[in-house]
Amino acid sequence: MTTVDSSTGLAPIAERAAAPASLPSITAGSLTWRPAVPDDAPALLALRNTIAETDDEPYRESIEEITELFEAPWRRFDTDSLVGVDGEGRLRAYGTVESMPGDTRTVRAFLFGGVHPQVRGQGIGRELFAWQVARGRQVLAASGKDLPARLAVMAEDDGPASKARLYERAGFTPRRFYSDLRRDLRDLVAAPLPDVTLDGSLRLVPFAPELDDAARLAHNDAFRDHWGSEPQTAEQWTSSRSAFVPAWSFLVLDDAPDVDALLADADTDAETAASLRAGEPLVVGYQMADRFDEDFAVRGYSFGYTALLGTRRAYRGRKAAVAALAAGMRAMAADGMEFACLDVDTANPSGAHGMYAGLGYEFTHGSRMLSIEL
Structure with a gap:
């Protein structure tokens, strides 16, 4: 008999996840399967970039980005990854399942993977994805978090039709759509950036390491009403910084x-409350930027990328995010970047689309998240 939590209306996650007792075998393609290990980083980079080039994806990765994947302590490559190796020792396919330690509203398992174009059409991708889905269900069930749950994959809007069919046949449904935007920085005289005057006691400052965790708290507050967003732990926030440009x-x-x-305010989270009581600085808006040199040739131009942008809910309407973004764009332009880029959820609740349009951002391409909601 299923027991339903009266406060959430949900059965326990262990039941909803419907995790299999064992994982399916992968027999297609005559590959040898094992978990990924840090020494795989160069071969995994080559595989992922070959897949990206074949599928006409608008990005490439660096060895630093791949190495960082193995360095994050919450990733369990020994149980949550597979690589397929051919008879000559070459990586021909990979699949990973990733869950985040900070999930408090929806417990999630993201599935990433791909197959080398030279061995496609043999059923490898279908069997590998079945393994990922099964392992994802096990990860959700083992989380012990009796919250809404999600199995999720990401896909480019113009990606291979075969991949879209694979996801949909497995029960994944498009849930969220994202727009990649760019803003020309080559002539700021003809197309100037706004001069933003902040009111009251608000002050724009350059990023500084001693304010990093205060920025994390601001981000967690800014995104708590965004669909699919979850709080970031300090460990998550400071990981994968190889592309970060302070x-x-x-x-x-x-x-x-x-x-x-x-x-x-009942919406003030416990970490922010403790910080306020301690008299620590309060970050209310932020713009965190990255640089992806490997993407410049793919896109045909240099750019700075706004990875994170937001304003605390209590401070919306006071132009904090616009001030931080405009400052970041000026810094990118000063360093010779031709464009400023970012991506945005098309259903963003903060009115970001209007702000970006007003700043001169234009659509370049789209992507989507597909999921099974549990």
Whole structure:
């Protein structure tokens, strides 16, 4: 008999996940399968970039990005990854399952993988994806988090039709759509960036390491009403920083916050409340930027990438994010970048689309998230 939690209306995650007792075997393609290990990083990079080139994806990866995947302590490559190796020792396919330690509203398992174009059409991808889905269900069941749950994959809108069919046949449904945008920075005289004057005690500052965790708290607050977003732990926040450019990243501080009002606000999270009581700086807006040199040739231009942008909910409407973004774009332009790029959820609740359009951003391509909701 299924027991339903009266507060959530959900059965226990162990039941909803319907995790199999054992994982399916992969026999297609005559490959040898084993978990990925750190020494695979160069071969995995070559495989992933070959797949990206074949599928006309608008990005490439660096060895630093692949190495960082193995360095994150919450990733369990020994149980949550497979690589398929041919008789000559070459990596021909890979699949991973990733869950995040900070998930508190929806527990998620993301599935990433691909097959080398030279061995496609043999059923490898179908069997590998079945393994990933089964392992993803096991990961969700083992989380012990009786929350809404999600198995998810990402796909480019113009990606291979075969991949889309694979996902949909496995029960994955498009849930969210994302737009990649760019803004020309080559002539800021003809197309100037806004001069933003912040009101009251708000102050724009360059990113500084001592403000990094305060920026994380601002991000967790800014995105708590965004579909699919979950709080980031300190460990998550500081991982995968090989592409991070501090000189292109800016923060907005409130030098005189109304501490009593914020502490009385039921939406103020426990970590922010502790920070306020300790008198620590309050970041209310932020723009965190990356640089992906490997993508320049693929796209045909150089660019700076806004990886994270947001404003605390209590400070929306005060132009904190616009000020941080404009400062970042000026810094990118000063370093010779031809464009500023970012991507945005098409259903973003903060009105970001209008802000980006007003700043001169234009659509370049789209992607989507497909999921099974549990």
